[in-house]
Amino acid sequence: xxxxxxxxxxxxxxxxxxxxxxxxxxxxxxxxxxxxxxxxxxxxxxxxxxxxxxxxxxxxxxxxxxxxxxxxxxxxxxxxxxxxxxxxxxxxxxxxxxxxxxxxxxxxxxxxxxxxxxxxxxxxxxxxxxxxxxxxxxxxxxxxxxxxxxxxxxxxxxxxxxxxxxxxxxxxxxxxxxxxxxxxxxxxxxxxxxxxxxxxxxxxxxxxxxxxxxxxxxxxxxxxxxxxxxxxxxxxxxxxxxxxxxxxxxxxxxxxxxxxxxxxxxxxxxxxxxxxxxxxxxxxxxxxxxxxxxxxxxxxxxxxxxxxxxxxxxxxxxxxxxxxxxxxxxxxxxxxxxxxxxxxxxxxxxxxxxxxxxxxxxxxxxxxxxxxxxxxxxxxxxxxx
Ligand code: KIV
Ligand code: ZN
Numbered sequence: 001x002x003x004x005x006x007x008x009x010x011x012x013x014x015x016x017x018x019x020x021x022x023x024x025x026x027x028x029x030x031x032x033x034x035x036x037x038x039x040x041x042x043x044x045x046x047x048x049x050x051x052x053x054x055x056x057x058x059x060x061x062x063x064x065x066x067x068x069x070x071x072x073x074x075x076x077x078x079x080x081x082x083x084x085x086x087x088x089x090x091x092x093x094x095x096x097x098x099x100x101x102x103x104x105x106x107x108x109x110x111x112x113x114x115x116x117x118x119x120x121x122x123x124x125x126x127x128x129x130x131x132x133x134x135x136x137x138x139x140x141x142x143x144x145x146x147x148x149x150x151x152x153x154x155x156x157x158x159x160x161x162x163x164x165x166x167x168x169x170x171x172x173x174x175x176x177x178x179x180x181x182x183x184x185x186x187x188x189x190x191x192x193x194x195x196x197x198x199x200x201x202x203x204x205x206x207x208x209x210x211x212x213x214x215x216x217x218x219x220x221x222x223x224x225x226x227x228x229x230x231x232x233x234x235x236x237x238x239x240x241x242x243x244x245x246x247x248x249x250x251x252x253x254x255x256x257x258x259x260x261x262x263x264x265x266x267x268x269x270x271x272x273x274x275x276x277x278x279x280x281x282x283x284x285x286x287x288x289x290x291x292x293x294x295x296x297x298x299x300x301x302x303x304x305x306x307x308x309x310x311x312x313x314x315x316x317x318x319x320x321x322x323x324x325x326x327x328x329x330x331x332x333x334x335x336x337x338x339x340x341x342x343x344x345x346x347x348x349x350x351x352x353x354x355x356x357x358x359x360x361x362x363x364x365x366x367x368x369x370x371x372x373x374x375x376x377x378x379x380x381x382x383x384x385x
Contacts, residue, residue, distance in 0.1 A: 002256040005223040009043040014227035024056040026275045031060045037264040046072040047086035048079040054086045061090035068092040075099040075124035098138035101145040125160040136164035143169035164197045172205030180215035197222035202238045209238040228272040241265045241286045265318040293324040297332025329363040
Protein backbone atom coordinates (compact mmCIF):
# COMPACT_ATOMS: atom_id res chain seq x y z
CA UNK A 1 0.00 0.00 0.00
CA UNK A 2 1.50 3.37 -1.04
CA UNK A 3 1.99 5.81 1.87
CA UNK A 4 0.60 9.31 1.42
CA UNK A 5 2.35 11.90 3.58
CA UNK A 6 0.09 14.32 5.41
CA UNK A 7 1.16 17.96 5.57
CA UNK A 8 -1.17 19.75 7.97
CA UNK A 9 -1.55 23.50 7.56
CA UNK A 10 -4.31 24.09 10.10
CA UNK A 11 -1.98 26.43 11.99
CA UNK A 12 -1.07 28.43 8.87
CA UNK A 13 -3.56 28.29 5.96
CA UNK A 14 -6.27 27.26 8.45
CA UNK A 15 -5.50 30.25 10.61
CA UNK A 16 -5.94 32.42 7.52
CA UNK A 17 -9.69 31.80 7.79
CA UNK A 18 -11.33 35.19 8.24
CA UNK A 19 -11.94 35.82 11.93
CA UNK A 20 -9.51 33.18 13.22
CA UNK A 21 -6.54 34.18 15.37
CA UNK A 22 -4.71 31.59 17.44
CA UNK A 23 -2.39 32.63 20.23
CA UNK A 24 0.70 30.64 21.16
CA UNK A 25 -1.07 28.59 23.83
CA UNK A 26 -3.85 27.65 21.39
CA UNK A 27 -1.39 26.79 18.62
CA UNK A 28 0.49 24.56 21.05
CA UNK A 29 -2.67 22.78 22.14
CA UNK A 30 -3.59 22.06 18.53
CA UNK A 31 0.00 21.07 17.67
CA UNK A 32 0.09 18.45 20.44
CA UNK A 33 -3.22 17.02 19.23
CA UNK A 34 -2.01 16.96 15.61
CA UNK A 35 1.03 15.02 16.81
CA UNK A 36 -1.33 12.48 18.42
CA UNK A 37 -3.29 12.31 15.19
CA UNK A 38 -0.04 11.22 13.54
CA UNK A 39 0.42 13.81 10.82
CA UNK A 40 3.84 13.71 9.16
CA UNK A 41 4.44 17.43 8.64
CA UNK A 42 3.05 20.48 10.38
CA UNK A 43 3.09 23.99 8.96
CA UNK A 44 3.04 25.99 12.19
CA UNK A 45 2.74 29.48 10.73
CA UNK A 46 4.20 32.29 8.65
CA UNK A 47 6.95 33.74 10.86
CA UNK A 48 7.50 36.90 8.81
CA UNK A 49 3.81 37.81 9.20
CA UNK A 50 4.17 39.08 12.77
CA UNK A 51 6.45 38.77 15.82
CA UNK A 52 3.62 36.91 17.56
CA UNK A 53 3.44 34.31 14.81
CA UNK A 54 7.24 33.92 14.83
CA UNK A 55 7.11 33.27 18.58
CA UNK A 56 4.22 30.82 18.21
CA UNK A 57 6.02 28.87 15.47
CA UNK A 58 9.09 28.74 17.68
CA UNK A 59 7.07 27.43 20.63
CA UNK A 60 5.57 24.69 18.41
CA UNK A 61 9.00 23.88 16.92
CA UNK A 62 10.43 23.29 20.39
CA UNK A 63 7.40 21.39 21.68
CA UNK A 64 6.57 18.72 19.12
CA UNK A 65 9.03 15.91 18.61
CA UNK A 66 7.69 13.39 16.14
CA UNK A 67 6.68 15.71 13.34
CA UNK A 68 8.56 17.83 10.78
CA UNK A 69 7.82 21.46 11.68
CA UNK A 70 7.53 23.87 8.78
CA UNK A 71 7.52 27.66 8.49
CA UNK A 72 6.17 29.46 5.44
CA UNK A 73 8.26 32.03 3.58
CA UNK A 74 7.89 34.21 0.52
CA UNK A 75 10.86 34.11 -1.88
CA UNK A 76 12.61 36.81 0.14
CA UNK A 77 15.72 36.64 2.32
CA UNK A 78 13.92 38.55 5.09
CA UNK A 79 11.20 35.87 5.29
CA UNK A 80 13.73 33.04 5.12
CA UNK A 81 15.61 34.61 8.03
CA UNK A 82 12.37 34.80 10.02
CA UNK A 83 11.78 31.07 9.44
CA UNK A 84 15.37 30.34 10.50
CA UNK A 85 14.75 32.13 13.78
CA UNK A 86 11.34 30.54 14.28
CA UNK A 87 12.57 26.99 13.74
CA UNK A 88 15.45 27.17 16.23
CA UNK A 89 15.06 24.13 18.46
CA UNK A 90 13.00 22.10 15.97
CA UNK A 91 13.96 18.44 15.79
CA UNK A 92 13.20 18.22 12.08
CA UNK A 93 12.89 21.73 10.56
CA UNK A 94 11.71 22.46 7.03
CA UNK A 95 11.17 25.74 5.19
CA UNK A 96 8.30 26.17 2.75
CA UNK A 97 9.10 28.79 0.12
CA UNK A 98 6.57 29.93 -2.43
CA UNK A 99 6.28 32.21 -5.43
CA UNK A 100 3.32 32.76 -7.72
CA UNK A 101 3.72 31.46 -11.26
CA UNK A 102 0.41 32.10 -13.05
CA UNK A 103 0.07 34.81 -15.74
CA UNK A 104 -2.51 36.67 -13.61
CA UNK A 105 -0.22 36.80 -10.59
CA UNK A 106 2.88 37.56 -12.67
CA UNK A 107 1.20 40.49 -14.40
CA UNK A 108 -0.87 42.07 -11.63
CA UNK A 109 0.75 41.09 -8.35
CA UNK A 110 4.43 40.46 -9.00
CA UNK A 111 4.82 42.59 -12.14
CA UNK A 112 7.46 40.12 -13.30
CA UNK A 113 8.23 38.32 -16.53
CA UNK A 114 8.56 34.53 -16.47
CA UNK A 115 12.37 34.64 -16.35
CA UNK A 116 12.25 37.02 -13.37
CA UNK A 117 9.92 34.66 -11.50
CA UNK A 118 12.28 31.80 -12.18
CA UNK A 119 15.35 33.76 -11.10
CA UNK A 120 13.68 35.13 -7.96
CA UNK A 121 12.62 31.66 -6.83
CA UNK A 122 16.01 30.19 -7.67
CA UNK A 123 17.93 32.77 -5.69
CA UNK A 124 15.58 32.32 -2.71
CA UNK A 125 16.15 28.55 -2.84
CA UNK A 126 19.91 29.07 -3.06
CA UNK A 127 19.84 31.34 -0.03
CA UNK A 128 17.63 28.93 1.94
CA UNK A 129 19.87 25.97 1.08
CA UNK A 130 22.63 27.51 3.19
CA UNK A 131 20.50 27.01 6.30
CA UNK A 132 18.01 24.22 5.58
CA UNK A 133 18.47 20.66 4.41
CA UNK A 134 14.71 20.28 3.92
CA UNK A 135 12.95 22.68 1.59
CA UNK A 136 9.49 22.57 0.07
CA UNK A 137 8.82 24.85 -2.90
CA UNK A 138 5.30 25.90 -3.96
CA UNK A 139 4.23 27.35 -7.29
CA UNK A 140 1.46 29.58 -6.00
CA UNK A 141 -1.59 29.55 -8.31
CA UNK A 142 -0.12 26.59 -10.17
CA UNK A 143 -3.70 25.72 -11.10
CA UNK A 144 -3.78 28.68 -13.53
CA UNK A 145 -0.17 28.41 -14.70
CA UNK A 146 0.89 27.36 -18.21
CA UNK A 147 2.02 23.70 -18.21
CA UNK A 148 5.32 24.39 -19.95
CA UNK A 149 6.22 27.12 -17.42
CA UNK A 150 5.32 24.76 -14.59
CA UNK A 151 7.68 22.17 -16.04
CA UNK A 152 10.42 24.83 -16.17
CA UNK A 153 9.82 25.95 -12.58
CA UNK A 154 9.60 22.43 -11.17
CA UNK A 155 12.74 21.39 -13.07
CA UNK A 156 14.57 24.36 -11.56
CA UNK A 157 13.37 23.40 -8.03
CA UNK A 158 14.41 19.77 -8.54
CA UNK A 159 17.80 20.98 -9.74
CA UNK A 160 18.20 23.08 -6.58
CA UNK A 161 17.64 19.97 -4.46
CA UNK A 162 14.30 20.73 -2.81
CA UNK A 163 12.65 17.75 -1.16
CA UNK A 164 9.01 18.53 -1.98
CA UNK A 165 7.40 20.45 -4.85
CA UNK A 166 3.88 21.62 -4.15
CA UNK A 167 1.32 22.31 -6.87
CA UNK A 168 -1.37 24.48 -5.25
CA UNK A 169 -4.77 25.09 -6.76
CA UNK A 170 -4.66 28.34 -4.82
CA UNK A 171 -8.08 29.61 -5.87
CA UNK A 172 -9.91 26.28 -6.10
CA UNK A 173 -10.41 26.70 -9.86
CA UNK A 174 -9.66 23.27 -11.24
CA UNK A 175 -11.69 20.10 -11.52
CA UNK A 176 -10.35 16.61 -10.70
CA UNK A 177 -9.41 15.53 -14.21
CA UNK A 178 -7.51 18.77 -14.87
CA UNK A 179 -5.69 18.70 -11.54
CA UNK A 180 -4.78 15.01 -11.89
CA UNK A 181 -3.48 15.65 -15.41
CA UNK A 182 -1.00 18.25 -14.10
CA UNK A 183 0.60 15.67 -11.84
CA UNK A 184 0.77 13.16 -14.67
CA UNK A 185 2.32 15.77 -16.96
CA UNK A 186 4.97 16.74 -14.42
CA UNK A 187 5.83 13.09 -13.76
CA UNK A 188 6.26 12.51 -17.47
CA UNK A 189 8.08 15.71 -18.41
CA UNK A 190 10.30 16.89 -15.56
CA UNK A 191 13.78 15.31 -15.61
CA UNK A 192 14.71 13.58 -12.33
CA UNK A 193 11.20 14.10 -10.96
CA UNK A 194 11.62 10.95 -8.85
CA UNK A 195 14.11 12.90 -6.71
CA UNK A 196 11.29 14.97 -5.19
CA UNK A 197 7.94 14.30 -3.62
CA UNK A 198 5.02 15.96 -5.38
CA UNK A 199 2.42 17.56 -3.15
CA UNK A 200 -1.25 18.47 -3.65
CA UNK A 201 -2.66 21.63 -2.04
CA UNK A 202 -6.26 22.44 -2.88
CA UNK A 203 -8.78 25.09 -1.98
CA UNK A 204 -12.49 24.50 -1.88
CA UNK A 205 -13.97 27.48 -3.76
CA UNK A 206 -16.02 25.20 -6.03
CA UNK A 207 -16.40 22.44 -3.44
CA UNK A 208 -13.85 20.24 -5.21
CA UNK A 209 -10.85 20.31 -2.87
CA UNK A 210 -11.24 16.72 -1.68
CA UNK A 211 -11.99 15.34 -5.15
CA UNK A 212 -9.05 17.25 -6.64
CA UNK A 213 -6.67 16.02 -3.94
CA UNK A 214 -7.77 12.42 -4.52
CA UNK A 215 -7.23 12.89 -8.26
CA UNK A 216 -3.70 14.09 -7.52
CA UNK A 217 -3.07 10.97 -5.42
CA UNK A 218 -4.29 8.79 -8.28
CA UNK A 219 -1.82 10.56 -10.56
CA UNK A 220 1.24 10.21 -8.39
CA UNK A 221 1.12 12.83 -5.60
CA UNK A 222 3.14 11.66 -2.61
CA UNK A 223 1.92 14.26 -0.14
CA UNK A 224 -1.39 15.97 0.51
CA UNK A 225 -1.82 19.32 2.22
CA UNK A 226 -4.91 20.32 4.11
CA UNK A 227 -6.48 21.36 7.35
CA UNK A 228 -8.66 19.85 10.04
CA UNK A 229 -12.35 20.49 9.32
CA UNK A 230 -11.25 22.02 5.99
CA UNK A 231 -10.83 25.49 7.49
CA UNK A 232 -8.79 28.03 5.52
CA UNK A 233 -8.85 31.05 3.21
CA UNK A 234 -12.33 31.77 1.73
CA UNK A 235 -14.13 28.41 1.30
CA UNK A 236 -11.24 26.63 2.98
CA UNK A 237 -8.66 23.96 2.22
CA UNK A 238 -8.89 20.21 1.66
CA UNK A 239 -10.21 18.58 4.83
CA UNK A 240 -7.55 16.12 5.97
CA UNK A 241 -10.09 13.87 7.68
CA UNK A 242 -11.96 13.47 4.38
CA UNK A 243 -8.85 12.34 2.52
CA UNK A 244 -7.78 9.98 5.30
CA UNK A 245 -11.21 8.35 5.45
CA UNK A 246 -11.67 8.22 1.67
CA UNK A 247 -8.37 6.34 1.39
CA UNK A 248 -9.25 4.10 4.34
CA UNK A 249 -12.79 3.30 3.19
CA UNK A 250 -11.85 2.71 -0.46
CA UNK A 251 -8.43 1.07 -0.03
CA UNK A 252 -9.05 -1.35 -2.89
CA UNK A 253 -9.72 1.63 -5.19
CA UNK A 254 -6.92 4.01 -4.24
CA UNK A 255 -4.24 1.55 -3.07
CA UNK A 256 -2.85 4.29 -0.85
CA UNK A 257 -3.09 5.15 2.83
CA UNK A 258 -2.06 7.82 5.30
CA UNK A 259 -0.49 6.75 8.57
CA UNK A 260 -2.90 8.83 10.67
CA UNK A 261 -4.29 7.46 13.94
CA UNK A 262 -7.83 7.63 12.65
CA UNK A 263 -9.37 7.27 16.10
CA UNK A 264 -8.01 10.75 16.95
CA UNK A 265 -9.98 12.42 14.12
CA UNK A 266 -13.07 13.29 16.09
CA UNK A 267 -11.16 14.69 19.07
CA UNK A 268 -8.91 16.76 16.78
CA UNK A 269 -11.91 18.16 14.93
CA UNK A 270 -13.62 19.23 18.16
CA UNK A 271 -10.48 20.88 19.50
CA UNK A 272 -9.84 22.83 16.29
CA UNK A 273 -13.46 23.94 16.19
CA UNK A 274 -13.37 25.06 19.82
CA UNK A 275 -10.10 26.99 19.57
CA UNK A 276 -10.74 28.61 16.19
CA UNK A 277 -14.40 29.34 16.90
CA UNK A 278 -15.28 27.83 13.51
CA UNK A 279 -18.41 25.75 13.98
CA UNK A 280 -18.47 22.46 12.05
CA UNK A 281 -21.71 22.22 10.02
CA UNK A 282 -23.90 19.28 11.06
CA UNK A 283 -23.74 17.72 7.61
CA UNK A 284 -19.95 18.06 7.22
CA UNK A 285 -18.47 14.78 5.92
CA UNK A 286 -16.81 12.60 8.59
CA UNK A 287 -16.90 15.06 11.51
CA UNK A 288 -20.29 16.80 11.30
CA UNK A 289 -22.73 16.02 14.13
CA UNK A 290 -25.00 14.23 11.64
CA UNK A 291 -22.30 12.23 9.86
CA UNK A 292 -23.25 9.12 11.86
CA UNK A 293 -26.87 10.06 12.73
CA UNK A 294 -29.96 8.46 11.19
CA UNK A 295 -33.48 9.89 11.37
CA UNK A 296 -35.76 8.14 8.93
CA UNK A 297 -37.64 5.03 9.96
CA UNK A 298 -36.41 3.07 6.96
CA UNK A 299 -32.79 3.90 7.65
CA UNK A 300 -33.15 3.28 11.40
CA UNK A 301 -34.76 -0.09 10.76
CA UNK A 302 -31.90 -0.97 8.39
CA UNK A 303 -29.31 0.18 10.93
CA UNK A 304 -30.88 -1.89 13.69
CA UNK A 305 -30.79 -4.97 11.45
CA UNK A 306 -27.29 -4.44 9.97
CA UNK A 307 -25.22 -1.27 10.25
CA UNK A 308 -23.57 -1.58 6.84
CA UNK A 309 -26.97 -0.95 5.22
CA UNK A 310 -26.56 2.77 5.83
CA UNK A 311 -22.98 3.27 7.09
CA UNK A 312 -19.89 2.90 4.90
CA UNK A 313 -17.53 3.46 7.82
CA UNK A 314 -17.90 2.99 11.55
CA UNK A 315 -18.06 5.87 14.01
CA UNK A 316 -15.56 3.98 16.20
CA UNK A 317 -12.93 4.34 13.44
CA UNK A 318 -12.80 8.10 13.95
CA UNK A 319 -13.05 7.87 17.74
CA UNK A 320 -16.78 8.23 18.30
CA UNK A 321 -18.61 5.83 20.62
CA UNK A 322 -21.54 4.96 18.38
CA UNK A 323 -23.93 6.05 15.65
CA UNK A 324 -27.01 8.00 16.67
CA UNK A 325 -30.59 7.12 15.88
CA UNK A 326 -32.29 10.49 16.17
CA UNK A 327 -35.99 10.31 16.96
CA UNK A 328 -38.06 12.64 14.82
CA UNK A 329 -41.18 12.56 12.68
CA UNK A 330 -39.60 10.22 10.13
CA UNK A 331 -38.67 7.62 12.76
CA UNK A 332 -40.44 4.27 12.94
CA UNK A 333 -41.64 1.81 15.61
CA UNK A 334 -38.48 -0.29 15.50
CA UNK A 335 -36.20 2.57 16.55
CA UNK A 336 -38.79 3.83 19.04
CA UNK A 337 -39.04 0.44 20.76
CA UNK A 338 -35.22 0.14 20.89
CA UNK A 339 -35.02 3.59 22.45
CA UNK A 340 -37.55 2.65 25.10
CA UNK A 341 -35.62 -0.53 25.89
CA UNK A 342 -32.40 1.52 26.18
CA UNK A 343 -34.20 3.81 28.60
CA UNK A 344 -35.42 0.87 30.68
CA UNK A 345 -39.09 0.75 29.56
CA UNK A 346 -40.53 -2.62 28.63
CA UNK A 347 -44.03 -1.91 27.32
CA UNK A 348 -46.53 -4.48 26.17
CA UNK A 349 -47.82 -4.29 22.60
CA UNK A 350 -50.84 -2.11 23.45
CA UNK A 351 -48.81 0.32 25.61
CA UNK A 352 -46.21 0.51 22.89
CA UNK A 353 -48.85 1.35 20.26
CA UNK A 354 -50.29 4.11 22.42
CA UNK A 355 -46.88 5.56 23.28
CA UNK A 356 -45.85 5.46 19.62
CA UNK A 357 -49.01 7.34 18.59
CA UNK A 358 -48.30 10.05 21.20
CA UNK A 359 -44.66 10.17 20.07
CA UNK A 360 -45.74 10.78 16.42
CA UNK A 361 -48.05 13.61 17.54
CA UNK A 362 -45.20 15.23 19.42
CA UNK A 363 -42.68 14.61 16.61
CA UNK A 364 -44.89 16.55 14.22
CA UNK A 365 -44.41 19.60 16.42
CA UNK A 366 -40.67 19.23 17.23
CA UNK A 367 -37.54 18.85 15.11
CA UNK A 368 -36.03 16.28 17.47
CA UNK A 369 -37.68 14.35 20.29
CA UNK A 370 -35.37 14.16 23.30
CA UNK A 371 -35.01 11.46 25.96
CA UNK A 372 -36.81 13.78 28.40
CA UNK A 373 -39.75 14.08 25.98
CA UNK A 374 -39.97 10.31 25.66
CA UNK A 375 -39.77 9.82 29.40
CA UNK A 376 -42.56 12.35 29.85
CA UNK A 377 -44.86 10.78 27.32
CA UNK A 378 -44.35 7.24 28.68
CA UNK A 379 -44.53 8.20 32.38
CA UNK A 380 -47.66 10.29 31.84
CA UNK A 381 -49.41 7.26 30.37
CA UNK A 382 -48.17 4.92 33.09
CA UNK A 383 -49.58 7.33 35.71
CA UNK A 384 -52.91 7.59 33.82
CA UNK A 385 -53.48 3.80 33.69
O1 KIV B 1 -2.90 28.20 -1.59
C1 KIV B 1 -1.68 28.46 -1.74
O2 KIV B 1 -1.19 28.68 -2.84
C2 KIV B 1 -0.85 28.52 -0.55
C3 KIV B 1 0.62 28.61 -0.78
C4 KIV B 1 1.26 29.54 0.17
C5 KIV B 1 1.21 27.25 -0.74
O3 KIV B 1 -1.34 28.39 0.55
ZN1 ZN C 1 -3.41 27.56 0.40
